[in-house]
Amino acid sequence: MCLAIPMLVREVKDGFSTVEYRGVRREVSTLLVEDINEGDYILVHAGFAISKVDKVEAAKTIALIDELTDGDIPL
């Protein structure tokens, strides 16, 4: 029940967005997350977007992993 899944935003509407996960589309509420755009990834839980997945932060963490693994992992 607490499972939140990153889903790709396909279409943005007022208060709702169409998102896609593994080829399946559904509508989720975006009342709790501002500034959602097509192409964003959002974490969806029980029909609500609860957070955006920040691509810049993801890239920073990957850079850190790269450093911690001595840069020889072809990430």
Add this chain to the structure above:
Amino acid sequence: MKENFFSIFDAFKDDRAVLRLIERLKNKALSRPLKVMHVCGTHENAIGRFGIREILPQNLSVIAGPGCPVCVCPVEDIYLARELSRLKDVIVLTFGDMMRVPAPCGSLSDARMEDGDIRIVYGPFDAVKVAEENPDKEAVFFAVGFETTACGVASLIGSELPQNLSFIISHRLIPPALDFLLKTGEVEIDGFILPGHVSAIIGLVDYIPIIKRYKIPSVVAGFEPVDIIMGLLSIVDQVESGESICANSYTRAVEEKGNPLARKAMKDAFDIVDALWRGIGVIPGSGYALKERFKERDGRRRFSILPSKEYKDEGFDCSCAGVMLGKINPDECPLFSNKCTPDTPVGPCMVSFEGTCSAWYKKGAWS
């Protein structure tokens, strides 16, 4: 790094990265054995699925705490939902994993077989739909879950809703549970892996006073294997340097202040109350109740069903409490995987996806 955004998710699953990070973890000479607790069913599933316990250094263990909201839901609330479902023209709506939770009063599935009208929904919005489609009936949403679920319900409470929809709020909050675990000191814990998605909602602020009070190294972690091992590295670093902070290794989803809209919605809709956790006891300030101004949405008030004295404080018929408090592993329960399986669950820990026993049972299938 590849351009494709999907590769960002792949990076956190990368086997070679996992192995190199584990190597790094092993190279850190731990001066004593460490026990790190997580409090999230999704973490337990990820740990089981990716076999993380099996590759950790010997003196580093990860145990599961009370991370299953379905498991800690008190029997008196299950009883209330059962009784409501048997009233004429009342439909009770809840999440699928609540249905089979064993309880001395009978499960919600049992109630359905006894002609109770209980339906499974994916989320609170479906409850609104059912209420709209059944204007001549009362729809009651049995709202179980931690902050991740509570915020969605809270955002609905403040909006325009069908007259015939009410809520049984049975939400529970994570930070007071951590405080409780440390205060009772029944389980030795050297560090916390904090739940990524609860933290996406509440941020880091509520954890900080607890971390300071008990000097407990902590880290918010995501759910891919790399995330979990990065989290463990942070805990080990904190222990070795004598620090205790609330680190965040899940910055792609968690901001320090959490989700301000979600926090506000919860603050507007709910009062914080002391709440019973099944098998654990009453934890101060660990639950939500609807604010007075939303009293007409409160299913506990709308229907005159008296709380059951008989099922108050009712725990488990099995070792679930020990499992949820991290005192024993599921395989130390004599019923595990013989009498108690996902098809024949004896305790709620074997029912829900988030239950530790269910995760351990599945791990057997994965390995």
